[in-house]
Amino acid sequence: MPETLLGVRYRYAEEDGTAIPVALPLLPVPPAEVLLGEAAALPGDLVAGLRDAALIADLDRILELTGLLEARAPAMAQELRRLAEGFAYPGILALLERGTAP
Amino acid sequence: MTAPRVNRAADILAVDDTPANLLILIATLNAKGHRVRPVLDGRLALEVARRTPPELILLDIRMPGMDGFEVCAHLKEDPLLAEIPVIFISSSPDASDKVQAFAAGGVDYVTKPFHVDEVIARVEAHLKIRRLQVALDQYNRGLQEMVRTQVREISESQIATIFALAKLSESRDDETGHHIVRVQRYFVALARRLCEDGVVPEAARDGFLENIFQACALHDIGKVGIPDSILLKPGELTPGELEAMKRHTLIGAETLAAVLEGYPGNAFVRMGVEVTRSHHERWDGSGYPDGLSGEAIPLAARIVMLADQYDALRNKRPYKGEFDAERTYAILTEGDGRSDPRHVDPRVLAAFKAIRTEFDAIHEELREPLPGGRPASWTEQVLEQAQW
Numbered sequence: 277m278p279e280t281l282l283g284v285r286y287r288y289a290e291e292d293g294t295a296i297p298v299a300l301p302l303l304p305v306p307p308a309e310v311l312l313g314e315a316a317a318l319p320g321d322l323v324a325g326l327r328d329a330a331l332i333a334d335l336d337r338i339l340e341l342t343g344l345l346e347a348r349a350p351a352m353a354q355e356l357r358r359l360a361e362g363f364a365y366p367g368i369l370a371l372l373e374r375g376t377a378p
Numbered sequence: 379m380t381a382p383r384v385n386r387a388a389d390i391l392a393v394d395d396t397p398a399n400l401l402i403l404i405a406t407l408n409a410k411g412h413r414v415r416p417v418l419d420g421r422l423a424l425e426v427a428r429r430t431p432p433e434l435i436l437l438d439i440r441m442p443g444m445d446g447f448e449v450c451a452h453l454k455e456d457p458l459l460a461e462i463p464v465i466f467i468s469s470s471p472d473a474s475d476k477v478q479a480f481a482a483g484g485v486d487y488v489t490k491p492f493h494v495d496e497v498i499a500r501v502e503a504h505l506k507i508r509r510l511q512v513a514l515d516q517y518n519r520g521l522q523e524m525v526r527t528q529v530r531e532i533s534e535s536q537i538a539t540i541f542a543l544a545k546l547s548e549s550r551d552d553e554t555g556h557h558i559v560r561v562q563r564y565f566v567a568l569a570r571r572l573c574e575d576g577v578v579p580e581a582a583r584d585g586f587l588e589n590i591f592q593a594c595a596l597h598d599i600g601k602v603g604i605p606d607s608i609l610l611k612p613g614e615l616t617p618g619e620l621e622a623m624k625r626h627t628l629i630g631a632e633t634l635a636a637v638l639e640g641y642p643g644n645a646f647v648r649m650g651v652e653v654t655r656s657h658h659e660r661w662d663g664s665g666y667p668d669g670l671s672g673e674a675i676p677l678a679a680r681i682v683m684l685a686d687q688y689d690a691l692r693n694k695r696p697y698k699g700e701f702d703a704e705r706t707y708a709i710l711t712e713g714d715g716r717s718d719p720r721h722v723d724p725r726v727l728a729a730f731k732a733i734r735t736e737f738d739a740i741h742e743e744l745r746e747p748l749p750g751g752r753p754a755s756w757t758e759q760v761l762e763q764a765q766w
Contacts, residue, residue: 332430333391333415333422335404363397363418 305358306351312374314349323372326356330368335360338368387411388505391432393423393449394467395441399490403436406494407501420444424452427459434505436497437484439468439475450482461511463504467492537592544595547602556744557689558595563740564685565594565678571729578677590678593649597657597682600630624658624666631655652676657683660721672723680723684710684730687717692741703738 315323322341329337338360345353352371359367392403392414400416407414415432417423421444427435435453439446446466453459466479469490476487485507486500544558569591572578601609604626608619615623631654638647656670656679663671665683675683691706701709709717711731719727730737 331426333417333426334413334430335416336413363400363416365417365422 306355310351311355311371314352315371315374318345318349318352327369327372330365330372333363333365335363387413388433388501389413389415389430390434390436390501391423391427392416392436393418393420393441393446394436394438395419396438399438399467402492402494403497406497410498410502412501420446420449423449427453427462428456431459431462433462433508434501435462435464436488436501437464437466439466439470439479447478447482450479450484454483461508463508465500465504467497540592541595544599547599557598557693560689560740560744561597561682561685562591562595563744564688564737565681566591567733567736567740568681568685568726568729571733572681572725575725575729577725577729589646589649590653590681592646593653594678594682594685596630596634596650597653597686598626598630599633599654600626600628603629627655627658627667649676649678653678653682655679657686659683661723662718662720664721675723677723680726684722684726687722688730688737689741691717703734703741707734 322344326338326341328334329341339357342353342356342360345356355371356368359365359371387410390407390412392400392407394400394403394416395418397418400414400418404414404416415426417426420437420441423435423437424444437446437449446468450464450466453462453464460483463485464483465486465488466484467488467490468475468479471489479487485504488497488500541558569578604623608615608622611619631651634647634651634654638644638651641647653676655667656675659665659668659670659675659679660683661672661675661680663669665675688706688710691701691709692703694700708714710722711719711727713719722730
């Protein structure tokens, strides 16, 4: 046990009333206009697949589909990968939503 | 039974608000071929699980927002998710947390920082248990269905045989040979209406009514013991012949009562005895063989009495011609000196008045020989009508 072996213990955010921020990987966020431009050009079935995968937290599928974007939408792929590696599924859904909004 | 594949890769939902813990679980379980869906908070985990239920859930206890105990409680409330095994993971070594985890429905408890081999061992043990449970449930359902099918087949074949024997006895005095089928159809129509009117108690409607319906085919089985000289005599019977004719109720009931001694728990035969004995009893007590009146007459016999009377009026008998629908209705509802509405349970008579056109339609439909002409098809046809 950490308490007995190291003299330390886990401390949880709710114990002192603070929320834990989602720790996203420290990658640069691509400019919004670049993301929007690339997102608007994404094939519908790919967007639908990413959306479905995000709704069920299917990380493997998100990363697989993101891999297909590398060549045609590198900024979008980078941002999706950053969000996926931080398990930020609502962020992925919001990004896809913004990209496909009329 | 095919052996369940208990070692195949699983879909596991891992819920922990610490990304580093999720990364360890992903690496550990992916290495064993399992797919891990990592989620950082309890509320999102519930949404994700409802969309695509996982095979197993690894659930942190202390998380901001909804904690693991609350998540587990919601899982157990949802029929779709309740059976998914939940393994709690927590840094708390407190016995009270472990007790609470099991009380909440968890199947196991792993203490953080976890040892990867322990996590794998526990996950795979619970996956195996769960898969064996699912396989056992499927096997049991298959067995139950097999038993149901066999019981149904046996029941239907027995009913068809009984029906054929009743029909054989009936064929001696029924020109078209469809009297039993018609009486059953009238019976079904009346019984359904009496259910709608609340006369038949809710609790008595399923198996009980089905047994009565089958048993009503036996009502005249005692005629097999009546001599042809009386049964087929054209014109009025003498008082002595009438007394002999009345004995068909007792002959039938005594025959079935002997059967009942061998099968005392058989509801169908028990009701057969009641209907056979009492279908000539009258509401006002003027019937035979026991002179019962009112509610003392079994309900099924009261229904059969009217159905039988309607059929006798509508069809030709050795002692009378056939009457049309209007005349038959008038005789049953107003009387003709021989029939009297006071003979009939008022609620059964009210049901008949309400569905008289249905009776007329059944009579018209079954006036000619039935298609197929074999007992099983008659039974199937009548059974189809009996879906209350």
